Amino acid sequence: DAGVIQSPRHEVTEMGQEVTLRCKPISGHDYLFWYRQTMMRGLELLIYFNNNVPIDDSGMPEDRFSAKMPNASFSTLKIQPSEPRDSAVYFCASSSPAQPQHFGDGTRLSIL
Amino acid sequence: QKEVEQNSGPLSVPEGAIASLNCTYSDRGSQSFFWYRQYSGKSPELIMFIYSNGDKEDGRFTAQLNKASQYVSLLIRDSQPSDSATYLCAVNGGKLIFGQGTELSVKP
Numbered sequence: 001d002a003g004v005i006q007s008p009r010h011e012v013t014e015m016g017q018e019v020t021l022r023c024k025p026i027s028g029h030d031y032l033f034w035y036r037q038t039m040m041r042g043l044e045l046l047i048y049f050n051n052n053v054p055i056d057d058s059g060m061p062e063d064r065f066s067a068k069m070p071n072a073s074f075s076t077l078k079i080q081p082s083e084p085r086d087s088a089v090y091f092c093a094s095s096s097p098a099q100p101q102h103f104g105d106g107t108r109l110s111i112l
Numbered sequence: 113q114k115e116v117e118q119n120s121g122p123l124s125v126p127e128g129a130i131a132s133l134n135c136t137y138s139d140r141g142s143q144s145f146f147w148y149r150q151y152s153g154k155s156p157e158l159i160m161f162i163y164s165n166g167d168k169e170d171g172r173f174t175a176q177l178n179k180a181s182q183y184v185s186l187l188i189r190d191s192q193p194s195d196s197a198t199y200l201c202a203v204n205g206g207k208l209i210f211g212q213g214t215e216l217s218v219k220p
Contacts, residue, residue, distance in 0.1 A: 045207060
């Protein structure tokens with residue numbers, strides 16, 4: 001079975017540019033999560049969706065960050081404009097209700 | 113106080129020894145508890161979950177939960193060099209909160 005699929009795996013861009021990260025959850029999973037991981041702050045939950053509806057976006061750091069889930073098989077996390085401090089590994093995870101989360105391979109983002 | 117606390121390590125144990133990883137949490141309403149393993153440059157991988165007080169064993173891994181003390185631990189028996197990784201404790205009290213992780217190094 002395919003796991004959570006994220007793209008791109010690596011992204012290097014200059015500050016001020018728009019960045020779009022993509023995620024395809026495991027088929028049948030109702031929940032989708034976006035995390036950011038840095039050495040300083042560890043793994044932080046940014047936002048999660050249930051049945052394509054955003055439930056908790058309290059972890060989204062600023063208005064520069066936005067996330068959408070237009071259908072059950074696709075989600076995006078956008079950063080506009082990007083800043084060097086946004087450099088991190090961004091993970092997407094999905095799960096069924098009350099079940100453990102399964103993580104994608106992550107997107108390593110570097111903002112120059 | 114952080115919601116989920118772990119010693120950052122590194123924790124170094126010799127091959128074949130028992131590695132003990134500890135985690136405390138602040139939300140008494142937390143219902144489910146998870147241990148993830150993360151190799152360097154890789155994504156977190158679920159290795160154990162526990163919902164009830166007591167011990168839960170799966171192969172060389174044992175998760176222990178004490179809700180009264182707000183404490184969860186992971187024991188790894190017969191540690192192998194391939195167990196060298198960062199171990200993340202995660203607690204679900206409505207949403208999943210991760211600790212900073214404990215780096216484990218198993219020396220041959």
